[in-house]
Amino acid sequence: MSWKNELHKVYYGFLRVSVRFTLKRYYRRMEEAQRQENLPKGYQYPVILAPNHQNAFIDAVNVVCTAHPFQRPSFLTRSDVFKGFAGTVLKSFKMLPIYRARDGVDTVAANKPIFDLCVSRLTANEQVLIFPEGNHGRKPFLRPLKKGVSRIAFQAAEANNFDFPLKIVPVGLNYNDHTKYHQNFLVVYGEPIDLNQFYDNYHENPNRTLGQVKEAVKEGMIKVMIHITKKEYQNEIDSLRYILTHESLEEMGLSDRTLYNQFLAQKAVIKKIEDGLDAQQPAAQQLIDEVEDYNKTLKEAKLRDDVVRKGPNSLFVQILKGLVMAVGAPIFAVGTLINYLPYKLPDVAAKKMFKDDHFHSSVQMLGGMVLFPIWYLLIFLITWLVADWKIGLGLVATAAISGEFAIYYSHVFKRWWGSTRYSLMHLSKKPVAVKLQKMRAGMVRRYREISQLVTA
Structure with missing residues (x-):
């Protein structure tokens, strides 16, 4: 199986370089800030990337193409785009379908294998990208967050007996115009949130701690994005x-x-x-x-x-x-x-x-x-x-x-x-x-x- 993994690395790397090359021409200026300080260069520890979501598919692509090239982040996206050949291509780019109530399925049952896969990849010190807002919207403020990031983070911690150095990195995606070609784009990587500091509280009161982590993610995201x-x-x-x-x-x-x-x-x-x-x-x-x-x-x-x-x-x-x-x-x-x-x-x-x-x-x-x-x-x-x-x-x-x-x-x-x-x-x-x-x-x-x- 190792040769398949090596082949995927080559494929993913080629695709990432091609998309980044395209993005550099799609935007007039494209910059990333605080990446060196706040993201690991390799597979040193597991990371959940938590960006705001003001655009569509391109939001995730922007993060993947500005993160360290040694990483191959997975990211969750709406399930209705995973159809036919397009679904195969999207999965090859480490995109994972997330099911919502509007998809007419039992979301708990449908999403369980996806969350398990996220836990597996985090356990391997990979990066997983999750949009905490759960939907997209162009207005210049952070919308209410869901508990998905907190739940997956603690699910991964439990699977590893809480001996797990997981960090959540808030990411700010800042566009000066979301729909026009050749505009400016800035991505800011925020200070990592160390999940270890919440483990004791989680043992005492899991629901309250999920809310505390969500609040910490919210505060971190507000620092790296335009929020009115x-x-x-x-x-x-x-x-x-x-x-x-x-x-x-x-x-x-x-x-x-x-x-x-x-x-x-x-x-x-x-x-x-x-x-x-x-x-x-x-x-x-x-x-x-x-x-x-x-x-x-x-x-x-x-x-x-x-x-x-x-x-x-x-x-x-x-x-x-x-x-x-x-x-x-x-x-x-x-x-x-x-x-x-x-x-x-x-x-x-x-x-x-x-x-x-x-x-x-x-x-x-x-x-x-x-x-x-x-x-x-x-x-x-x-x-x-x-x-x-x-x-x-x-x-x-x-x-x-x-x-x-x-x-x-x-x-x-x-x-x-x-x-x-x-x-x-x-x-x-x-x-x-x-x-x-x-x-x-x-x-x-x-x-x-x-x-x-x-x-x-």
Whole structure:
């Protein structure tokens, strides 16, 4: 049986490298934080990975592909996706079906062999990924946790006579946009929770201890993800954390070069605003009231906040940038034309297959991973048949490089165009440009006032 295990290691490793390569291109920036400190590099001790669940299948893939490459984590996912050939492929990637009441089965009986398998893999010092929330949701807060993590953890401990160094690692998955392609993604690995500290309590009162572990997991997860407690002001605070990121970075003495620094700055913004609201500070309530009007004005002007934050440029600077954009336009056109089908088809398929847009990014990523290699292979083979294989290789290289350039160019163009429009608005003294600048400056002043009061 050992040769099968070795073969699976090779297969799993190849699949992991392929998916990670795809993810690096699917996201504009993809970073992991605190992995070295909080995850074992090999099979040193058993670990349950406990991430928040704001997307679909791609959440688990993101964790697997950012964890240490020496590990092959198993993860639980909804049973209804394990059908036919797809089920075989999913199981080969160490995915395990978890059954819910809505599946119309006896969940206790159906899930018992799955939980037993989790215990077996934990006993072998492997990693098992379980979503403590039990379902997905995009809102920027942690939903109520189920007791699944606690139950499997203690089931594994009991199977090993409580001589078992199991650790639960909270994981924070942080997206700046869940459905759009080429956005930023940050995964934060939290401080491990040592189950040993709960064993004595478990012997005295198992049910109470399950709740204590669940609470410890909840506290750990909140530290590594965006969590807004004021549900009534959720949209406003979520918007303000982006608007005030740079002001918060400046206060904290951090650069904006890493997504983790931006994450820490946004966490600070949320905490200060919520503390200000709890203290009934007028500035906090004013900030909440003003951001809705600011966002509405931005939308009407078809501008982004970062354009207003940076301010207008001189017409000369914008013209120079425009000339650079004109030079890159032909490469953008080539990259877009050659790569349009494998780029667009997964997006169309995702929208037709799933009304729930939580699944769109998963289908887009996996579709791209499959279609782009096939598309490039077809380009190579057709060119080889009608011309020469060297030309085919050159065309494939051109398609890949120009495609990467096209994505980068589209982002730069949007920023340049927004900055140009805003600069022209200022030059022509349009009231909306001045209004936006004053509104933003007012919000920054109010945030600094809140910051001084809550840290005093």
